[in-house]
Amino acid sequence: MRLVLISLLGLLLWQCSGNTGTDQEQTETGPGPEQQQEEQLWEEVMAIHDDVMPEMADINRLTKEMDELLQNQKLSDLNRAQVLETMQELDKAGEGMWTWMNELQQLEPMRAKGKSHEEIMTYLRGEKAEIEQVRNDMRSSIEQGKALLEQIN
Numbered sequence: 001m002r003l004v005l006i007s008l009l010g011l012l013l014w015q016c017s018g019n020t021g022t023d024q025e026q027t028e029t030g031p032g033p034e035q036q037q038e039e040q041l042w043e044e045v046m047a048i049h050d051d052v053m054p055e056m057a058d059i060n061r062l063t064k065e066m067d068e069l070l071q072n073q074k075l076s077d078l079n080r081a082q083v084l085e086t087m088q089e090l091d092k093a094g095e096g097m098w099t100w101m102n103e104l105q106q107l108e109p110m111r112a113k114g115k116s117h118e119e120i121m122t123y124l125r126g127e128k129a130e131i132e133q134v135r136n137d138m139r140s141s142i143e144q145g146k147a148l149l150e151q152i153n
Contacts, residue, residue, distance in 0.1 A: 031097045034117040041124040042107045052135040062145035089141040096134045
């Protein structure tokens with residue numbers, strides 16, 4: 001009887017430890033294929049961000065130059081309107097980047113919250129599309145700003 005109780009107690013302790021081997025195996029072999037897909041997509045999203053983020057300096061510089069132009073009394077009404085419109089586009093593009101960055105959810109906290117692989121992938125695909133749009137908006141407004149400055153000067 002004692003032997004049976006000891007065996008049952010040992011079995012119970014082994015079961016309660018929760019070590020089925022899969023967690024340990026995953027740790028030893030690295031992330032599984034789903035985690036690798038998530039990490040790869042996360043890296044793609046961040047690569048787009050990292051590529052375009054330095055262009056915020058261009059947006060700031062162009063906005064400053066245009067603000068100085070507005071102080072110039074020799075601007076025609078048409079040029080003044082174009083400068084104001086372009087400054088709004090630059091501001092909108094820059095704000096798009098800041099908003100995107102502030103709303104971006106990090107990968108590990110999503111996993112910790114128990115999000116499924118498909119939920120994470122869907123979210124990251126959406127974020128990739130958003131940061132691509134931010135990139136397009138930024139580059140378009142920068143090109144518009146540079147062209148306008150060349151035209152006026």
